[in-house]
Amino acid sequence: MAAIPTLSDVCERALRLPCSPVLLPRLIQVLQKEDAPAEDLEAVIRMDPSLAGATLRLANSAFFGGGSGSQVDTLGEAIMRLGHKEIYRLAALSLAGRWLNQPVQGFRMEPGDLARRSLVTALAAEYLAEKTQRVDPRMAYTAGLIQEIGKLAVAYACAEFFPAIRGHCEDKLSTWQQAERAVLGYDHAEVGTALVRRWQFPPTLVGVVMYQPPTAEAPGDLLPLLVTVHAAKFVAATIGAGVGEDGFLFQCNGPLLEEWGFNAAMLESVLPAVLDRASRLLQTKLTTGAIEL
DSSP states (O other): OOOOOOHHHHHHHHHTSTTOOTTHHHHHHHHTSTTOOHHHHHHHHTTOHHHHHHHHHHHTSGGGTGGGTOOOOSHHHHHHHHHHHHHHHHHHHHHHHHHHTSOOOSSOOOTTHHHHHHHHHHHHHHHHHHHHOSSOHHHHHHHHHHTTTHHHHHHHHHGGGHHHHHHHHHHHTOOHHHHHHHHHSSOHHHHHHHHHHHTTOOHHHHHHHHSSSOOTTSOTTTHHHHHHHHHHHHHHHHHTTTOOTTTTOSOOOHHHHHHTTOOHHHHHHHHHHHHHHHHHHHGGGSSSSOOOO
16 A cells, blocks of 8 residues: 555645635635625636636526526626625635535545535535524635535545545544544644645635634634534534535534534524525435536
8 A cells, every 4th residue: 555645745636636716715805895896806707717607607597687588798797786695605606616526535425425515514504604693604604615625635635545544433433534633644624724725715714624623722703603614514414415424423512512502402493494495506416416516
């Protein structure tokens, strides 16, 4: 067996993939300004042809009035029709989703499973943020989408070591993340943190990727978002969309969730609404099948 790649090796291999969400931090920076002119958004979106095409398609969809014969032909018009909120969601889904939708070896996942689980987590985080009003729902959505972004990088570079990780889980009754650290010397959260730093993501989102699972000792200004995303991850695992062999082997900080009001009854009560949002977004791809983004 080959030598275990270093954390730096894993990141360098991942950074060479053509689907990295490197534009997302730039869009977040623009969209955080409520009065950001459409020209600023257009300048960034034009740098990604796939995102530009998706923006025009969404603006011309029946949901946004395109079916009534009122078509828009330019990216600027599409941005004005959609507004900041929809552009934010579309950009996060398009840019991060393409990364997450890459084929994943080692986790015994079907095509699309990593993206599917991340999308359901994002939708759950958004809904919980709306319900509790502690954090910005847009930030919660993006945080839920990217919080496991390091998993693809680990699978891409270290798939041949997954039998040893799997064996450690079985022998030691450990979580998947604990087994990654024992076998590789690092885990997907550390890899993800290194990647989002290289991509210059905002510090808040870097923290979401880093503090997995969150504890009460995490930075106080990050805790509302960390706990919201952690609760969302539990909701997504309960729904079961895109759960690979590692999906139920994560460490859930139940006492912290309880402390913040995310008790069993509350989380159970949000399942129908989150499932409805996920079903509308993914339709027939909620449980299986590759996802087209």
